[in-house]
Amino acid sequence: MDNNLLAQIVFYAFAATTVGSAAVVVFARSLIRSAFALLFTFFGVAGLYAFLGADFLAATQMVIYVGGILVLLLFGVMLTHKLYDMNLKSETYQFWPALIVVLAVFAVLATVMLRTRWHTGSGAVAAPTTAAIGELLMNDYILPFEVASILLLIALIGAAMIVRRRSE
Amino acid sequence: MIGLNHYLIISVALFSLGIMAVFTRKNAVNVLMGVELILNSANINLVAFSRYSSGNLDGQIFAIFVIVVAAAEAAVALAIVLSMYRIIKTVNLDRANTLKG
Numbered sequence: 001m002d003n004n005l006l007a008q009i010v011f012y013a014f015a016a017t018t019v020g021s022a023a024v025v026v027f028a029r030s031l032i033r034s035a036f037a038l039l040f041t042f043f044g045v046a047g048l049y050a051f052l053g054a055d056f057l058a059a060t061q062m063v064i065y066v067g068g069i070l071v072l073l074l075f076g077v078m079l080t081h082k083l084y085d086m087n088l089k090s091e092t093y094q095f096w097p098a099l100i101v102v103l104a105v106f107a108v109l110a111t112v113m114l115r116t117r118w119h120t121g122s123g124a125v126a127a128p129t130t131a132a133i134g135e136l137l138m139n140d141y142i143l144p145f146e147v148a149s150i151l152l153l154i155a156l157i158g159a160a161m162i163v164r165r166r167s168e
Numbered sequence: 169m170i171g172l173n174h175y176l177i178i179s180v181a182l183f184s185l186g187i188m189a190v191f192t193r194k195n196a197v198n199v200l201m202g203v204e205l206i207l208n209s210a211n212i213n214l215v216a217f218s219r220y221s222s223g224n225l226d227g228q229i230f231a232i233f234v235i236v237v238a239a240a241e242a243a244v245a246l247a248i249v250l251s252m253y254r255i256i257k258t259v260n261l262d263r264a265n266t267l268k269g
Contacts, residue, residue, distance in 0.1 A: 011174070015178050025201055026186075026202070026205075031195065031198060048215075052218075052219040060235060064235055065208075072242050073197060073201060077197050079253070080253040098192045114176075118217075118221055120220055121222065125219070129225060133225055136229055141229055155240035159243045
């Protein structure tokens with residue numbers, strides 16, 4: 001019982017971190033502040049994955065999102081602004097119409113999610129999932145796995161092609 | 169007791185905030201952050217259903233592929249943003265109104 005209460009407290013802490021810092025990402029005036037709030041959002045989502053028993057995915061989230069995509073986004077912020085004017089403002093436009101539409105979308109989606117009787121089945125998967133995920137990737141999902149590797153190669157070459165400085 | 173609905177609501181909130189960012193921002197990097205929020209919300213749904221509904225690992229495999237595609241998307245999109253900044257000296261999306269490079 002005590003353990004259960006502690007788990008709930010930790011869960012709500014992760015949930016509040018995720019949603020709160022996502023709100024900061026959306027509403028902050030400064031781009032740098034948005035980028036660093038995104039760090040906490042990714043961290044909170046990794047915590048939620050850990051809560052769901054997806055330990056491999058939690059680690060992957062930390063490595064790829066926090067270590068890769070966030071650094072890439074920070075490079076994007078730094079390289080597309082002059083560093084001397086450190087305000088890096090990002091204005092919001094058409095705030096109130098967008099807020100109304102977004103609240104409507106939220107209400108509809110939340111109603112659908114809560115009123116559907118989801119099939120809740122057969123208990124949790126075994127906790128250390130890494131070996132099982134590896135076996136699935138090498139057996140059932142070998143074709144998507146290879147296609148994903150080719151996609152990453154294409155993205156690598158394409159990104160380098162787009163940003164290269166044309167010499168002529 | 170924490171159930172499936174808790175995760176679904178968190179996912180819906182993240183999705184709504186993501187489309188809010190896409191609607192209201194004109195800075196290309198900020199719009200990309202909104203897209204990342206949307207992808208994360210979809211991932212939370214996949215993992216939550218994998219845990220509570222199906223009871224096997226297929227949802228987590230899908231989430232891994234979503235992460236792979238998100239990484240590729242971020243790399244290519246930021247390359248396009250840098251290229252756009254070099255050509256028209258701004259990352260305001262309203263100014264990107266021509267296809268000529």
